[in-house]
Amino acid sequence: MKHSDLFEVIIIGGSYAGLSAAMALGRSLRNVLVIDSGKPCNEQTPHSQNFLTQDGKTPKEISTLAKSQVQEYETIQFYDGKAISAQKTDLGFEITSEDGQKFNSKKLIVATGISDEVPDIKGFKESWGISLIHCPYCHGYEYRGKKTGIIANGDRGFHIISLVSNLTNNLTVFTRGKADFTEVQREKLEKNKIQIVETEIEELKHQNGMVESLILSDGKVVNFDVVYGPSPFTQHSKIAESLGCEMTEMGHIKVDQFQKTNVVGLLACGDNSSMMRSVANAVYTGNAAGAMVNAELVTDRF
Numbered sequence: 001m002k003h004s005d006l007f008e009v010i011i012i013g014g015s016y017a018g019l020s021a022a023m024a025l026g027r028s029l030r031n032v033l034v035i036d037s038g039k040p041c042n043e044q045t046p047h048s049q050n051f052l053t054q055d056g057k058t059p060k061e062i063s064t065l066a067k068s069q070v071q072e073y074e075t076i077q078f079y080d081g082k083a084i085s086a087q088k089t090d091l092g093f094e095i096t097s098e099d100g101q102k103f104n105s106k107k108l109i110v111a112t113g114i115s116d117e118v119p120d121i122k123g124f125k126e127s128w129g130i131s132l133i134h135c136p137y138c139h140g141y142e143y144r145g146k147k148t149g150i151i152a153n154g155d156r157g158f159h160i161i162s163l164v165s166n167l168t169n170n171l172t173v174f175t176r177g178k179a180d181f182t183e184v185q186r187e188k189l190e191k192n193k194i195q196i197v198e199t200e201i202e203e204l205k206h207q208n209g210m211v212e213s214l215i216l217s218d219g220k221v222v223n224f225d226v227v228y229g230p231s232p233f234t235q236h237s238k239i240a241e242s243l244g245c246e247m248t249e250m251g252h253i254k255v256d257q258f259q260k261t262n263v264v265g266l267l268a269c270g271d272n273s274s275m276m277r278s279v280a281n282a283v284y285t286g287n288a289a290g291a292m293v294n295a296e297l298v299t300d301r302f
Helices: 016-026 059-070 136-143 154-164 183-191 279-301
Strands: 007-012 032-036 076-080 083-088 093-097 102-110 114-116 148-151 171-174 195-197 201-207 210-216 221-223 226-228 233-235 266-268
Touching (some): 007 016, 007 093, 007 279, 016 032, 016 076, 032 102, 102 279, 136 154, 148 154, 154 171, 210 226, 266 279
Parallel strands (some): 007 032, 007 102, 032 076, 148 171
Antiparallel strands (some): 083 093, 093 102, 114 233
């Protein structure tokens, strides 16, 4: 790649949100560098659904096509590597890569995604994103009417239980300990004939990521076609937080309706800054971030 003394925009993260931002900027003739380590959070997911024109394609198919289209814009360059730190400068931002290279830009878009914190249950990690899923909108339709388990508890668990109950009447909830539902929530679960199991899970039995059963700590084996396992997450990168970006209570980067953070010249998009975790939302927020950065550059010069 050709090194530039000062890029107009650096985008950290080259998956759906980052590529969408890059396309918007490339179409505005902006000098852009996309830094990407090639480790998307959905690399284990076999199919991506609920995205117009690409429904059922693999995540790799979608991102490969997207990158090939973005590469057609001559003002966009790519750097294959991991950004590990950043600092504010008089001109904007300086980004340091894992191999020690430094890149400078006027504006910065962080599209780094999130990392799931999977529980220490045998078979969980190997099935994650395949038939152990987190989102009924992304994958629920394919398992409609199937025997379904949900590993969840509390308010967040109740929310996903209510969504999944629209897709199947054969539903069991595993709280992995004492159930933490309000009296009203319990009444609704009972009304909808949803069983609560508080026994700890020892293993998720599977074949190549396809769930077969849950093995409980009391030795009981319960067969399932699919299991939902919404898990806590952490930011895939600490760069935004290190630059002073405010975070939400849930751990997302706090942005306004234009994807702007509280740090001037720094925008965030994709899963790192939204509860709506989907390819479609990542593309939308990336496009918005790219347009807003271009508007800022126009204002700075015009």
